[in-house]
Amino acid sequence: MGANSSESLTPTIAADHPGVGELFAVLAYGEISAFYRLAEDARMSPTLRGRVALARMAGAEMRHFETLEATLTARGQEIYAAMAPFVAALDDFHAATHPSTWLEALVKAYVGDGIAADFYLEIADSLDPSVADVVREVLAETGHSEFVVREVSEAVASSKQDKDRLMLWGRRLLGEAITQAQYVMAQREELTELVITASGDLNGIAALFDRMQERHAERMAVLGLA
Amino acid sequence: MGANSSESLTPTIAADHPGVGELFAVLAYGEISAFYRLAEDARMSPTLRGRVALARMAGAEMRHFETLEATLTARGQEIYAAMAPFVAALDDFHAATHPSTWLEALVKAYVGDGIAADFYLEIADSLDPSVADVVREVLAETGHSEFVVREVSEAVASSKQDKDRLMLWGRRLLGEAITQAQYVMAQREELTELVITASGDLNGIAALFDRMQERHAERMAVLGLA
Numbered sequence: 127m128g129a130n131s132s133e134s135l136t137p138t139i140a141a142d143h144p145g146v147g148e149l150f151a152v153l154a155y156g157e158i159s160a161f162y163r164l165a166e167d168a169r170m171s172p173t174l175r176g177r178v179a180l181a182r183m184a185g186a187e188m189r190h191f192e193t194l195e196a197t198l199t200a201r202g203q204e205i206y207a208a209m210a211p212f213v214a215a216l217d218d219f220h221a222a223t224h225p226s227t228w229l230e231a232l233v234k235a236y237v238g239d240g241i242a243a244d245f246y247l248e249i250a251d252s253l254d255p256s257v258a259d260v261v262r263e264v265l266a267e268t269g270h271s272e273f274v275v276r277e278v279s280e281a282v283a284s285s286k287q288d289k290d291r292l293m294l295w296g297r298r299l300l301g302e303a304i305t306q307a308q309y310v311m312a313q314r315e316e317l318t319e320l321v322i323t324a325s326g327d328l329n330g331i332a333a334l335f336d337r338m339q340e341r342h343a344e345r346m347a348v349l350g351l352a
Numbered sequence: 353m354g355a356n357s358s359e360s361l362t363p364t365i366a367a368d369h370p371g372v373g374e375l376f377a378v379l380a381y382g383e384i385s386a387f388y389r390l391a392e393d394a395r396m397s398p399t400l401r402g403r404v405a406l407a408r409m410a411g412a413e414m415r416h417f418e419t420l421e422a423t424l425t426a427r428g429q430e431i432y433a434a435m436a437p438f439v440a441a442l443d444d445f446h447a448a449t450h451p452s453t454w455l456e457a458l459v460k461a462y463v464g465d466g467i468a469a470d471f472y473l474e475i476a477d478s479l480d481p482s483v484a485d486v487v488r489e490v491l492a493e494t495g496h497s498e499f500v501v502r503e504v505s506e507a508v509a510s511s512k513q514d515k516d517r518l519m520l521w522g523r524r525l526l527g528e529a530i531t532q533a534q535y536v537m538a539q540r541e542e543l544t545e546l547v548i549t550a551s552g553d554l555n556g557i558a559a560l561f562d563r564m565q566e567r568h569a570e571r572m573a574v575l576g577l578a
Contacts, residue, residue, distance in 0.1 A: 158403070161407050162407070165410070166391070174384075177384070177388070179431075181384060181388070182411070182418070184391070184411075185410070185417075185418075187413075188411025189411065190409075206401055213400070232519075251443060
């Protein structure tokens with residue numbers, strides 16, 4: 127359900143809205159930075175199976191990156207120039223949420239992806255279908271998270287200490303994600319205008335963040351962290 | 353052209369040859385180890401464009417891994433058990449050829465992939481088509497090497513010192529690859545039997561290594577390293 131889907135069933139944001147290019151660009155750099163975080167975090171895996179699981183997720187990020195690159199190129203935009211304004215915010219998010227254990231890495235891979243998907247998919251409902259389709263495609267569940275759910279829920283079922291630590295960790299991931307999202311919005315007028323239009327108004331944005339928090343709690347529960 | 357294509361146009365190695373599963377398994381772990389080397393080596397990139405280029409190559413390795421995994425699974429083999437015998441040899445290859453500069457990383461990405469492709473594609477010509485198709489698919493040029501060719505050839509055109517260093521580096525990569533290939537063959541009887549059958553006989557293997565050396569020299573020339 128879109129943020130404003132109860133008020134309107136027609137998309138309110140045209141494909142040529144200037145914020146659309148910025149939306150694709152922030153998504154594209156998000157894929158690249160997630161790729162390198164997953165590859166790096168995989169070093170903590172105690173097993174080859176764990177390293178393969180994260181490599182698979184990273185590979186899916188690159189497929190999504192290539193979709194966004196093709197879309198931006200078709201819109202006449204140069205992807206590196208388009209991504210440049212978002213490098214600092216996303217790098218800062220990853221630097222602030224550097225996992226120190228393999229379980230933290232897994233929770234971050236699952237929960238971080240989920241928070242981003244909630245945000246962008248809500249906005250997608252207000253976008254012209256040609257734009258919304260690309261957003262939905264690059265945020266589609268790739269079915270690679272089953273490994274994470276199994277590993278984490280098994281670990282926390284047998285360790286109260288792990289569970290407590292990872293619950294705090296999840297809260298920190300959500301907090302940092304929202305901080306960086308606000309930082310990006312404060313800097314990019316056109317993208318901000320797009321998000322506000324998609325949400326209806328500033329109250330709509332507040333409601334969107336509330337829903338993201340609820341879904342975050344649901345995801346934590348799936349991992350056994352509730 | 354296959355090693356024995358002048359003698360025979362029909363494949364000599366059946367799909368159920370016991371070495372075929374080992375061939376898929378060594379290819380599969382090769383993709384995983386290349387994925388992680390590319391992701392790690394990308395840290396040396398001075399530009400985002402370079403990091404994206406290596407991430408793209410790494411993403412292609414994962415797509416190939418998934419093809420091999422599906423193939424092994426369809427043959428009733430468990431991929432982690434199948435890959436286990438090849439982990440040490442491939443990890444040793446990467447440890448022995450750890451690049452110390454960004455240019456070394458690029459040459460390794462290009463030349464290392466090429467050496468492996470030469471070897472496996474020669475063997476593919478002797479395999480049952482159902483097997484050969486998978487081998488060719490996972491070794492297909494992904495078109496991601498243009499970036500490497502441009503970066504390296506530009507750099508060596510303007511620096512005799514870089515050129516000399518990278519020529520030595522290329523020779524070392526070939527030497528280490530052949531060392532590790534021989535180590536694998538000494539340990540895995542069924543895979544060795546497959547390679548000997550594919551090459552005709554031991555003289556055929558020597559001829560195969562000669563051709564690999566020639567193609568390696570051609571590839572180095574493409575990079576401006578001749």
